[in-house]
Amino acid sequence: MKSERDRLSDDWRILENQNITLNIQSAPITGLGFGRPYRYFVPQPSLDDTGFVYWSYITHNAIFWVWMKMGLLGFISFWYLMGWRLCGA
Numbered sequence: 803m804k805s806e807r808d809r810l811s812d813d814w815r816i817l818e819n820q821n822i823t824l825n826i827q828s829a830p831i832t833g834l835g836f837g838r839p840y841r842y843f844v845p846q847p848s849l850d851d852t853g854f855v856y857w858s859y860i861t862h863n864a865i866f867w868v869w870m871k872m873g874l875l876g877f878i879s880f881w882y883l884m885g886w887r888l889c890g891a
Contacts, residue, residue, distance in 0.1 A: 815862055817846045822861055825870050833873030840870060 804812075824843040825834060834840060839858040849857040861867045869877040 814847060817844050818861055819863060819866075820844045821846065822863055822866050822870055826866065829873065831873050831875065833869065833871050833876055836871055 821840060821842055821844055825840045828841070837859070840861070842858075861870070868880055872880060
């Protein structure tokens with residue numbers, strides 16, 4: 803059985819994933835850009851009281867965070883570069 807803390811964390815991440823999806827849909831090609839907070843289309847509880855001040859800039863889902871920040875072309879370029887470098891080409 804999950805604790806209340808785990809349930810709240812899971813619920814928060816579901817809301818965060820919905821906001822990531824909607825942010826990607828709002829700027830799919832160009833992305834939001836680094837240093838800009840993502841928009842909350844779906845309200846999320848604040849994490850200001852946790853001490854982590856970058857919660858509105860950095861998401862848990864790092865793969866789609868890259869797309870949200872860099873747009874589709876940046877996303878493809880970034881992962882191509884990672885694959886190219888890791889494969890030793």
